[in-house]
Amino acid sequence: MSxxxxxxxxxxxxxxxxxxxxxxxxCHIKGPSNIVLGGKTIIQPGVMIRGDLRRAGGSxxxxxxxxxxxxxxxxxxxxxxxCKTYKGVFSYYPMKIGDYVSIGSNSIVEAASIGNGVEIGxxxxxxxxxxxxxxxxxxxxxxxxxxTIIPSLGEWGxxxxxxxxxxxxSTPELIEAKAKAYYARFQPE
Amino acid sequence: xxxxTASSSQVLVHCPCLNALSISRPxxxxxxxxxxxxxxxxxxxxxxxxxxxxCDTCVSCEIACFYCPNCLFEVPSASVRGEKNRCAxxxxxxxxxxxxxxxxxxxxxxSTPLSSAAASAGQPPYxxxxxxxxxxxxxxxxxxxxxxxxxxxxxxxxxxAPEIVEFDHVKDHLEPFLRRGQAHAPHATTSAATSAASASxxxxxxxKDMPGLGQRYGSLFGLSSRARGGEAQGAxxxxxxxxxxxxxxxxAASAKGKEKGKDxxxxxxxxxxxxxxxxxEDVASLDKRWTSSWKQPLLANDLxxxxxxxxxxxxxxxxxxxxxxxxPEQKASSIRFKIKLVASNxxxxxxxxxxxxxTIGSRLSAIAAxxxxxxxxxxxxxxxxxxxDAGGVEEEPLRPxxxxxxxxxxxxxxxxPISVRTQVARPIAQGGxxxxxxxxxxxxxxxxxxxxxYAEEWxxxxxxxxxxxxxxxxxxxxxxxxxxxxxxxRGSKYGxxxxxxxxxxxxxxxxxxxxxxxxxxxxxxxxxxxxxxxxDSAAPPSPTKSPVKGGGHKDDQKSFSFWTLLPLGTVTPRxxxxxxxxxxxxxx
Numbered sequence: 001m002s003x004x005x006x007x008x009x010x011x012x013x014x015x016x017x018x019x020x021x022x023x024x025x026x027c028h029i030k031g032p033s034n035i036v037l038g039g040k041t042i043i044q045p046g047v048m049i050r051g052d053l054r055r056a057g058g059s060x061x062x063x064x065x066x067x068x069x070x071x072x073x074x075x076x077x078x079x080x081x082x083c084k085t086y087k088g089v090f091s092y093y094p095m096k097i098g099d100y101v102s103i104g105s106n107s108i109v110e111a112a113s114i115g116n117g118v119e120i121g122x123x124x125x126x127x128x129x130x131x132x133x134x135x136x137x138x139x140x141x142x143x144x145x146x147x148t149i150i151p152s153l154g155e156w157g158x159x160x161x162x163x164x165x166x167x168x169x170s171t172p173e174l175i176e177a178k179a180k181a182y183y184a185r186f187q188p189e
Numbered sequence: 190x191x192x193x194t195a196s197s198s199q200v201l202v203h204c205p206c207l208n209a210l211s212i213s214r215p216x217x218x219x220x221x222x223x224x225x226x227x228x229x230x231x232x233x234x235x236x237x238x239x240x241x242x243x244c245d246t247c248v249s250c251e252i253a254c255f256y257c258p259n260c261l262f263e264v265p266s267a268s269v270r271g272e273k274n275r276c277a278x279x280x281x282x283x284x285x286x287x288x289x290x291x292x293x294x295x296x297x298x299x300s301t302p303l304s305s306a307a308a309s310a311g312q313p314p315y316x317x318x319x320x321x322x323x324x325x326x327x328x329x330x331x332x333x334x335x336x337x338x339x340x341x342x343x344x345x346x347x348x349x350a351p352e353i354v355e356f357d358h359v360k361d362h363l364e365p366f367l368r369r370g371q372a373h374a375p376h377a378t379t380s381a382a383t384s385a386a387s388a389s390x391x392x393x394x395x396x397k398d399m400p401g402l403g404q405r406y407g408s409l410f411g412l413s414s415r416a417r418g419g420e421a422q423g424a425x426x427x428x429x430x431x432x433x434x435x436x437x438x439x440x441a442a443s444a445k446g447k448e449k450g451k452d453x454x455x456x457x458x459x460x461x462x463x464x465x466x467x468x469x470e471d472v473a474s475l476d477k478r479w480t481s482s483w484k485q486p487l488l489a490n491d492l493x494x495x496x497x498x499x500x501x502x503x504x505x506x507x508x509x510x511x512x513x514x515x516x517p518e519q520k521a522s523s524i525r526f527k528i529k530l531v532a533s534n535x536x537x538x539x540x541x542x543x544x545x546x547x548t549i550g551s552r553l554s555a556i557a558a559x560x561x562x563x564x565x566x567x568x569x570x571x572x573x574x575x576x577x578d579a580g581g582v583e584e585e586p587l588r589p590x591x592x593x594x595x596x597x598x599x600x601x602x603x604x605x606p607i608s609v610r611t612q613v614a615r616p617i618a619q620g621g622x623x624x625x626x627x628x629x630x631x632x633x634x635x636x637x638x639x640x641x642x643y644a645e646e647w648x649x650x651x652x653x654x655x656x657x658x659x660x661x662x663x664x665x666x667x668x669x670x671x672x673x674x675x676x677x678x679r680g681s682k683y684g685x686x687x688x689x690x691x692x693x694x695x696x697x698x699x700x701x702x703x704x705x706x707x708x709x710x711x712x713x714x715x716x717x718x719x720x721x722x723x724x725d726s727a728a729p730p731s732p733t734k735s736p737v738k739g740g741g742h743k744d745d746q747k748s749f750s751f752w753t754l755l756p757l758g759t760v761t762p763r764x765x766x767x768x769x770x771x772x773x774x775x776x777x
């Protein structure tokens with residue numbers, strides 16, 4: 001398909017919010033009051049988002065998962081806040097996802113922070129408390145070990161993921177344009 | 190690319206790499222020759238001064254800053270060498286799997302209640318542990334008293350290691366020789382200034398770092414420093430005999446021997462270990478031995494944790510005029526650039542898309558969907574397909590002897606309208622056989638069309654929008670892919686061959702007839718020439734001068750030409766006479 005061809009979806013399968021988020025009805029969103037979507041983010045069918053896994057000891061609303069704008073969560077991916085035991089207390093830690101982030105289908109993400117314009121491939125496992133900097137890319141079928149720090153504009157792949165190449169300088173603009181174009185193409189029937 | 194689907198692909202752009210561009214002779218279109226010169230537009234740079242495309246292989250690079258990829262600490266270049274290009278803080282890599290090691294404490298007394306803070310905090314000694322493969326540094330006897338300043342704690346044991354002492358000894362031995370070479374190095378650089386290639390080489394930090402290289406191997410690089418030198422050169426070449434501190438081969442053995450106070454035969458030890466060996470993994474693999482340490486242990490359980498190697502941000506210069514094309518910000522985590530001249534801001538981006546032939550299935554569904562609806566093509570079964578998923582859709586291969594219609598979408602990044610002329614080169618026969626029939630033929634090799642200027646989305650007028658849908662309906666009725674787009678009235682709105690003009694994007698159709706005997710991937714060379722108004726000869730983003738003049742233009746019109754490579758697809762002869770999806774998807 002050419003890049004301007006619309007990708008059609010059935011209107012009854014998705015909920016569209018005021019800020020333009022399109023969330024598939026068949027995805028599993030736990031603790032929705034703890035999840036913030038930045039707008040124009042697409043959540044595909046079967047995605048699991050665990051907003052209920054919150055910091056230990058708190059009460060009332062808290063931001064557990066913050067997602068930026070123009071993000072895409074691929075089918076059946078799992079977004080789960082990372083956890084660890086610190087000074088005898090087991091706790092979950094909030095996860096922040098930047099703008100223009102795409103997460104491939106069937107990937108499991110437990111990162112602490114994902115920068116802007118990050119592309120995560122299909123079937124990846126992003127270990128707990130990983131930090132992915134802006135415009136990094138994770139190749140398909142990669143396993144990023146716990147606590148890895150991935151610098152900006154780096155492409156990582158393999159198991160455990162290691163740096164492969166440095167992405168070209170024009171990547172930020174490219175990713176932003178692609179994310180916006182994808183949202184524009186994603187239209188109801 | 191994650192959100193472009195299988196049947197649409199970016200056209201690759203050719204970088205002439207300092208050679209003059211030839212309009213009449215297309216660059217090689219078949220790999221391996223084509224792979225090194227054709228790049229995605231997004232990875233190319235553009236030099237405004239030379240008005241030319243530059244790629245990663247022809248620019249000259251300089252290191253802008255060093256940083257540790259793990260702690261993102263910027264290492265001052267003065268200390269990089271002393272720290273042997275590795276992070277001198279708390280970053281270590283697992284010798285087995287290269288994952289970053291984390292510092293963990295030993296388990297506390299089992300009597301401590303599990304819910305207490307002490308139970309999770311642990312107690313000294315601390316050690317390094319890999320959370321990926323479960324390796325830990327206790328295996329090689331490395332433990333720490335406190336969890337901070339690990340590199341400093343390790344340094345003491347590192348400095349005493351025989352291999353480090355030996356290396357420093359070699360460095361000390363070579364230092365005076367190198368210094369002598371450095372004193373005479375300017376000769377080489379000045380005499381080499383004539384040729385551009387050797388000048389860039391001699392001015393590069395490569396030769397500065399290795400001063401003797403210019404004199405000794407200068408002739409290999411085209412440097413002519415032969416004339417000078419004379420006696421001095423002979424003296425400089427002389428290097429005293431080196432005497433090792435430790436005997437060759439017995440490095441580890443002598444160290445071990447010293448420790449234990451007796452001579453231990455390392456070979457005998459290895460033989461004994463190998464006799465008891467049950468698994469291949471017990472032997473350290475070659476890459477681990479070569480990259481992972483100064484000492485090269487044979488056994489996997491001798492491998493030591495590694496300090497994380499530093500990475501560098503590079504600034505890039507034009508090889509011709511030395512102007513900076515890329516200058517990154519010093520901060521390690523920043524993705525901003527002080528200077529960034531990328532080709533995608535200067536050249537139109539081109540996207541290639543093969544129009545699917547209308548199969549029986551799609552005709553039926555088109556009828557079902559109704560002609561007036563927006564369903565112009567085979568409806569996608571997976572509604573709301575993920576943008577990452579789309580790459581998995583198998584493209585139907587091309588068939589010999591058939592004609593296909595491709596659409597080329599040009600997008601103009603410039604703030605002024607441009608007029609484009611494309612010219613598809615005559616394809617050469619496969620395998621370079623003279624007189625053989627061409628693998629494919631393009632119906633209208635030359636096309637000219639305009640593209641509007643780039644502007645923000647709301648600045649475009651609405652009336653362009655309906656253009657495509659009007660034309661598409663009769664495309665459906667027209668049926669199979671062999672119908673010519675030029676015979677229809679569709680082009681009439683914009684001109685011959687133009688499918689659509691929308692904002693700063695113009696789409697044209699290209700008809701390709703695949704030869705009867707063609708097999709394998711086919712690629713077409715296409716020359717793209719675009720003409721634009723330059724209102725001010727010095728104003729960016731208009732390139733100032735042009736190496737290739739589009740003949741017969743006024744003075745204020747500038748033109749630029751570049752070669753592109755269209756990956757048309759792979760031709761696979763039909764395995765069975767009957768067409769079925771199973772056959773078409775099974776071939777690559």
